[in-house]
Amino acid sequence: MKPVTDFKEEAIKKHKELRGKVAVELKDIPDSRDKLSIYYTPGVAAVSDRIAKHPEEARDYTWLGNSVAVISDGSAVLGLGNIGPQASLPVMEGKCMLFKHFANIDAVPIVLNVHSADEIVAAVKAIAPSFGGINLEDIAAPICFEVEDRLAQELSIPVMHDDQHGTAIVVLAGLINAAKLVGKQLNDCKIVISGAGAAGAATAKLLHKYAKPRMFVVDSKGIISPDRKDLNNEKRQLLRYTNLSGVEGSLDDIIKGADIFIGVSRPKLLTVDMVRSMDKDPIIFAMANPIPEIMPDEAKAAGAAIIATGRSDFPNQVNNALAFPGIFRGALDHNIRQITDEHKIAAAEAIASLVTDPSVDKIIPGLDDERLVPSIAKVIE
Amino acid sequence: MKPVTDFKEEAIKKHKELRGKVAVELKDIPDSRDKLSIYYTPGVAAVSDRIAKHPEEARDYTWLGNSVAVISDGSAVLGLGNIGPQASLPVMEGKCMLFKHFANIDAVPIVLNVHSADEIVAAVKAIAPSFGGINLEDIAAPICFEVEDRLAQELSIPVMHDDQHGTAIVVLAGLINAAKLVGKQLNDCKIVISGAGAAGAATAKLLHKYAKPRMFVVDSKGIISPDRKDLNNEKRQLLRYTNLSGVEGSLDDIIKGADIFIGVSRPKLLTVDMVRSMDKDPIIFAMANPIPEIMPDEAKAAGAAIIATGRSDFPNQVNNALAFPGIFRGALDHNIRQITDEHKIAAAEAIASLVTDPSVDKIIPGLDDERLVPSIAKVIE
Numbered sequence: 001m002k003p004v005t006d007f008k009e010e011a012i013k014k015h016k017e018l019r020g021k022v023a024v025e026l027k028d029i030p031d032s033r034d035k036l037s038i039y040y041t042p043g044v045a046a047v048s049d050r051i052a053k054h055p056e057e058a059r060d061y062t063w064l065g066n067s068v069a070v071i072s073d074g075s076a077v078l079g080l081g082n083i084g085p086q087a088s089l090p091v092m093e094g095k096c097m098l099f100k101h102f103a104n105i106d107a108v109p110i111v112l113n114v115h116s117a118d119e120i121v122a123a124v125k126a127i128a129p130s131f132g133g134i135n136l137e138d139i140a141a142p143i144c145f146e147v148e149d150r151l152a153q154e155l156s157i158p159v160m161h162d163d164q165h166g167t168a169i170v171v172l173a174g175l176i177n178a179a180k181l182v183g184k185q186l187n188d189c190k191i192v193i194s195g196a197g198a199a200g201a202a203t204a205k206l207l208h209k210y211a212k213p214r215m216f217v218v219d220s221k222g223i224i225s226p227d228r229k230d231l232n233n234e235k236r237q238l239l240r241y242t243n244l245s246g247v248e249g250s251l252d253d254i255i256k257g258a259d260i261f262i263g264v265s266r267p268k269l270l271t272v273d274m275v276r277s278m279d280k281d282p283i284i285f286a287m288a289n290p291i292p293e294i295m296p297d298e299a300k301a302a303g304a305a306i307i308a309t310g311r312s313d314f315p316n317q318v319n320n321a322l323a324f325p326g327i328f329r330g331a332l333d334h335n336i337r338q339i340t341d342e343h344k345i346a347a348a349e350a351i352a353s354l355v356t357d358p359s360v361d362k363i364i365p366g367l368d369d370e371r372l373v374p375s376i377a378k379v380i381e
Numbered sequence: 382m383k384p385v386t387d388f389k390e391e392a393i394k395k396h397k398e399l400r401g402k403v404a405v406e407l408k409d410i411p412d413s414r415d416k417l418s419i420y421y422t423p424g425v426a427a428v429s430d431r432i433a434k435h436p437e438e439a440r441d442y443t444w445l446g447n448s449v450a451v452i453s454d455g456s457a458v459l460g461l462g463n464i465g466p467q468a469s470l471p472v473m474e475g476k477c478m479l480f481k482h483f484a485n486i487d488a489v490p491i492v493l494n495v496h497s498a499d500e501i502v503a504a505v506k507a508i509a510p511s512f513g514g515i516n517l518e519d520i521a522a523p524i525c526f527e528v529e530d531r532l533a534q535e536l537s538i539p540v541m542h543d544d545q546h547g548t549a550i551v552v553l554a555g556l557i558n559a560a561k562l563v564g565k566q567l568n569d570c571k572i573v574i575s576g577a578g579a580a581g582a583a584t585a586k587l588l589h590k591y592a593k594p595r596m597f598v599v600d601s602k603g604i605i606s607p608d609r610k611d612l613n614n615e616k617r618q619l620l621r622y623t624n625l626s627g628v629e630g631s632l633d634d635i636i637k638g639a640d641i642f643i644g645v646s647r648p649k650l651l652t653v654d655m656v657r658s659m660d661k662d663p664i665i666f667a668m669a670n671p672i673p674e675i676m677p678d679e680a681k682a683a684g685a686a687i688i689a690t691g692r693s694d695f696p697n698q699v700n701n702a703l704a705f706p707g708i709f710r711g712a713l714d715h716n717i718r719q720i721t722d723e724h725k726i727a728a729a730e731a732i733a734s735l736v737t738d739p740s741v742d743k744i745i746p747g748l749d750d751e752r753l754v755p756s757i758a759k760v761i762e
Contacts (some may be wrong), residue, residue, distance in 0.1 A: 007415075012431060012442075013426030018408040021420055021442035025406035026478055026489040027399040033693055034388075036748070039402055040702075041670050043392030045459045050393060052461065052468035061393075061471045063401035063490075064564040078426045080433065085510040087433035091442045094421040095405055106405040108489050109444075114507045123507035126495045129466040290423050312414055321421075367417070 021093045022109065024101070048332055059132065059335070067107050068133040068328055070095045073112040073120055076140035076163070076198070085111035088138060095162075103373050105332065107135070117146040121154075128155050132332050136161040141197040142212050142234040158331040158339050164202030166320030169327075169344050170364065171203050171262060171285060172210055173351035174318060177358040178306045182281040184259055188213035190279070192258045193217045193242075194251060194293060195265035196224060196235050203262060208241035210348070215242040216258075218251045220266075225297045228282035244363065246273060259283065267291035272302040281305035306360050315361040322367060323347055326376025334381040346379035387748045403481070403490065412754050440513065440716070447487050449514040449709055451476045454501060457521035457544070457579070460537025460670060464622050466492035471517060476518055476543075484706035486713065488516070498527040502535075509536050513713050516705065517542035523615040539712040539720050545583030547701030550708075550725050551745065552584050552643060552666060553591055554732035555699060558739040559687045563662040565640055567592035571660070573639045574598045574623075575606060575632060575674060576646035583704045584643060589622040590722045591729070596623040596637075601647075640664065641720040644674035651675040653683040662686035668699050687741050696742035700704040703748060706727055717762040727760035 012237035030036045033204050037043050059065040074088030099107035108131070112123055120143070124134060134157060148161040159168075177317055179186050191207065193200050196219040204217055207367045213220055217224045217238050224231065225248045244375045247254065251269065255261065256277045261270060263286045270293040275282060284299045286292035287310040294314070296314050308316035331339060354365040354375060365372060411417045414462045418424050432439045439582070440446040453456040455469030455484060480488035489512070493504055501524070505515060515538060517529055517663035528541040546580075560567050572588060574581050577600040585598055598619050605612065605619050606629045628635065632650065635643065637658045644667045651674040655662060665680045667673035668691040677695050680688045689697035708728055712720060735756060746753060 007418045007424035008427035011419045011427045014409070014419050015428045015442040019441065020445055022444055022487075023406045023447075023487065024477060024481050025404045026397070026481050027402050027404055028480050030478055033748075036479075037388045037693060038395050038627075039478055040472075041459060043477045044396075044471050045461060046389035046392045047462055047471040048461055048468045051471065052464040055467060058467045058470065062402065062467075062474060063402055064402055064467075064470070066404070077429055078422060080426060080429055080587055083433040084430055086436060086439045086445075087442075089428045089439065089511065090425050090428040090432065090446070091421075093443060094425045095407060097420055098417075100405050100407050101411050106403075107559060108405065110508055110511045112507050113510050119503075119507065122500075123504055126493050126500065126504035127491055127508060129492045130470065130490060189477045229521040237510045242630055247519035332632050343498055354626050367414075 013091060016071065020090075021097045057143045063106055065332055066104075068099060068105050068107045068135050069110045069125060069127065069131040070099070070107050070135045070137055071110045071112065072137045073113055073115050073139055075138070075143070077138045082140065085113050092137060093136070098321050099246065099325060099328065102321065103329040105325065105328055115143075117143045117150070120147050121150050124151055125154060128157060131157065133157050133328050134159040135328065138163060140195045141201070142232050143232050145201070147289075148348050152338055155381045156337050158328070158336050160324070160327065160339050161198065162324050163198040165206070165339070166324045166342055167199040167264065167287070167318070168202040168206040169323040169348045170204055170318050170320060170351065172345070172348035173322070174285065174308050174316065174354040174364045175207070175260065175283070176348065177355055177363040178283045178308075181267075181358050181363065182283065182305050184281075186213050189213045189259040190257060191215045191260040191262065192251070192255050193264070194263045194269060195219070196238065197264065199264040201238060202235060203264065204238055205240055206341065206344055208347075210345050212241070216254045217242050218254060223248055223254050224275055261285065261293075263287055263293035265293060268293065270294040270299075272298055275299055275302035275304055285318060305342070306363060308363065316363050318364065319367060322351055322364065322372060323376065326350075326373040327380055329373050330377035330380025333377060336380060339380070344381050347376045350375045350379050384386055396471060401471075418735050435711055443541050444487055445513045446713055447485075448512045449480060449488045449516050449713075450508065451480070451485050451488050451518055452491045452492045452505060453491065453515045453518045454496050454520055456496055456519070456524070458519045462544055463521065466494050473518060476638065478517070479582055479702050480706060480709065482608060482711040483702065486706065486709055493591045496524075498524045498531070501528050502531050505532055506535060509538060510540065514538050514709050515540040516709065519544060522582070522611065523613050525579050526582070526615050530609040537718050539709070539717050541705070541708065541720050542579065543701050543705050544579040546587070546720070547705045548580040548645065548668070548699070549583040549587040550704040550729045551701060551732065553587055553726070553729035554703070555666065555697065555727065555745045556588070556641065556664070556688050557733040558736055558744040559664045559689075562741065562744065563664065563686050565662075567594050569594070570640040570644065571595045571638060572597070572641040573632070573636050574643045574645070575650060576600070576644065577619065578645065580645040581643075582615060584645065585619055585623055587725055587729075592724050593622070597628075597635045597637060598623050603631050604629055604635050642666065646674060648672035649674065651680075653679055656680055656683035656685055665689070666699060687744060689744065697744050699745065700748060703745065703753060707731075707754040708761055710754050711761025712756035714758060717761060720761070724761050728757045731756045731760050
């Protein structure tokens, strides 16, 4: 398998050759005057008139039942940070590619030239009648939280910020099987999450909802604790279900005796000594990309029972693409208006259940598992 | 040929069967781990990074060089009026179908849940980095004028409100050949335009730019004249190049002695007596849809030399689809930032020139003329 750095040149070459990755396809070719009259004027007026009179039928006569907007302002793109809307377009086209390939969903890349929560919410609400669902992507924390909350409340179509919930769902799926393998109960575990951005916060929230484990979140300043004066509102919210004992300190301190480490933070943050200080059979999800918080071989040498990363060239790849295609497939097919915590947990359980015989090198299914989308879609209802 | 009313049932049936008309297509299928790494993470990061450093190359690596948003707020849809965004979606999908079929442009239907000029401009500007061009559609006058003007000024991609300029361009193309046929010069003609909405205003403006004929615009209250107190700003602007003599009155009055009637107004507005009162060999463009200002047989019986309508079941169909695919094809291919009056005139001349031997039943090419898009695209540079 190639080292990940090798894909750079090929990526540049293929993107230039194809001039992007997505295009528009017609469901029928209007190659006769009659077809033009059926699909455009005058025939189409009858269809518009019908929807005007029966708005609930819009999904039956348009692409609304199968379309999703992949929306970003380009403020938190992969490892690149705030590169702006147009530079983020290749990533959004890529996401649309995954939507189509894995779930046959017609996804359109929309990159926004506005960056405040108010402006993003206004722009997305303005274009929302064009789509059956909204996938928010690569929007920086903490704005992403407010944007998603408001849109989910104010729109009647499903809205999901994938950086938050896609990661949280796949992490939960992996932890369900990992805990089983080492003979622990998640609700008995001490879990340390490194990273309090979109993915870290959503993972903490979903794990709390699922199992109420003892949890601690660590950011670049240390453990998120009640005495800290530098916490924004979103980090303060985390204290409702993490660090209930109110301890202060660093990752170095809090990792001692932990059963599970979840890294959505920075390369090489987790040292061999830290892994050694964890409880018996530690579970390590080191998902910084492309360089994880600790390399799998180091973690194993230090005693890790199970290690997962975000990379495709190691076992146990935690990849959002395991979750979001099935979630939106189900949401569109069942005309779901909101993706709830219960949906997310059901999706995680569906993903976990596809690994019938978990092993340390196989706690989550591969992206090529064709049961993924139908299994998840079935429970998003 | 079928009467136009017959397409209603078939339109409902086909739209329901296909669930809309457009879908997303992938330029390559990501069916291997390597392809996923090239098109998505980690490879795509190199592409985004490159665009961040060289913004001018965005068109080379994304769909920007071939994509257009077809945008409406659903406030002035066909003959249906203000039916709102979602009911207008079938029309916008239809427009996207024409873009793809005639010009191989990837057009995406975007319907807006906002209706003031400020809100529409803000929404379109917010999403503009996602597309290579903006086709505004079915937005009510007078808001459409302000929206187009501001977007054209503030964005660096081509913006065109097709209801205005598509119609104006094809009317001019038709008039070029019609005038030749009856042996008149357009700059010597008296032209009466019935309808002061988007299409009427743009037609007056383009005809003035092209030939400075003697023109009068009539709305439902009568001739647009300096003494009228009920004129909005846009109608007042028309007085800069129409009705320079400042006459008042009705269509009935002003049609006397006219060489050309251009109707973008209401069914059956033009009577046989009015046609009889026109100059020798009157030219009638009666484009109200589906029922024109006067039926072709009546107009001919009353002495019309040439008659054009908006309908496909009569000769000389004035159809915007003759113009907009080629205009956007040229604008995208030549990376044009603004579609100017000179472009519109060049497009009209290109369309007119395709009819090498004009006759009363053939002053404009048919939609099936494959020379249209390349001929127009060539002059939009």
